[in-house]
Structures are given as structure tokens and as C-alpha cells.
Amino acid sequence: AQKITQTQPGMFVQEKEAVTLDCTYDTSDPSYGLFWYKQPSSGEMIFLIYQGSYDQQNATEGRYSLNFQKARKSANLVISASQLGDSAMYFCAMEATSGTYKYIFGTGTRLKVLA
């Protein structure tokens, strides 16, 4: 069975500081993708970053990077130089790319950036 776990219900970070949002996952599929989405208070889902299970290097997209540790089954999101606009809910997600093809989400982490 697939499972995504986000253990931080809420996080605070000072503006311009870096923050790490934790995500661990479990799957029996050998091939899978890991994702992070941002959901501001307005409600839309914004795709941030993707990491494939066979990718050798950690994914980066601007201020976002994904710290992928396959042996530990973790896919933490690192946001550098936090901005006030980063305040939102952040969801980790996983898709098994063989077998079930389920695309599931974690419980989310609410990030608040402080001025």
C-alpha cells in the first residue's frame, strides 16, 4: 500500500530564512514519482517540484529543492530565502508509476512566514 506522511502540522519561519518541510513515504512499487504542491488560502493547487524514484540528483526549481533520500524513503522540501508569499499549506504527494498508478497526498504542513 502507498502512504505519505507529513509529521509537521504547522511551521513558522522568519522571512529570508530557509525552511525544511518533512515528507516520508511508503510504497511497494519500484517506480514512483514524488511531488510537492502549495495551496494558498485562495485554494488553488500550485505544483512546485517533482522527483522521480530513479533520478540520481535532487530536484531543484528556483528557491525550491527536494532532498531525496531513497533509502530512508524521505522527500523533504527545502524552501530557501522564505518570502511572505510562501505562507500556505504544502502537500507532499506520490504517484506509483507502475502497478496501481494511485496519486495520493499527505496531510499537509501549514507554513507561516514571519516578517
Place this chain on the structure above:
Amino acid sequence: EADIYQTPRYLVIGTGKKITLECSQTMGHDKMYWYQQDPGMELHLIHYSYGVNSTEKGDLSSESTVSRIRTEHFPLTLESARPSHTSQYLCATKESGTVNTGELFFGEGSRLTVL
């Protein structure tokens, strides 16, 4: 960019009514998904589809059904609505194929209230 249309955007109905939430997309994406999300909470996968005539149950599917007769259309039906069904329902699509990031494209959601 995917164009995904959900109707109705808002619906208030009484207990026991049958309702269908519509989801249509214009990008020809093979994969489509229905999620249930209470405000600020996790997304629960209800149903998903790989393509025409293929549907699969998610983790929260026992009280609803879906169909996929056409690529562009993926309606969700609640046979007998209950107050516990009060929530927001998000439809999403995804391209198939090996060369893609796996990003989900979301509709604006259907907010359902069952009295």
C-alpha cells in the same frame, strides 16, 4: 496548460438526494482523478481513471461512483447524499507518457453542502 471545468461550483442539497458532479477537460489527458478536501485539510483520493472505460477506486470511494465513457468527461455521482458528504470536491488531470513531470492540473472545485 490544462483546461478543466467543474460544475456546479457550489451546490446545497437535502439529505438523500442523488447528485452528479461534472468534470470536463479539453487537453486530452488520459488520467483523471477525483479528490475530496475539507478546508485546510488533506486531499483524499476518491476515484481515478487511466482512460476511457477504466476506473479505479481510491481510499474514500465506497459511497460514490464514476464513469469514463469519453476521454474528456469524468463525472462523480453520489447516489444518496448525507451531511458527511459536505466538502469540496476537486477534479484533476494528468498526462500519460514517460516524458512529463507528473504534475496534476486541478479544476476550481465543487463545494457541496448537504443539509
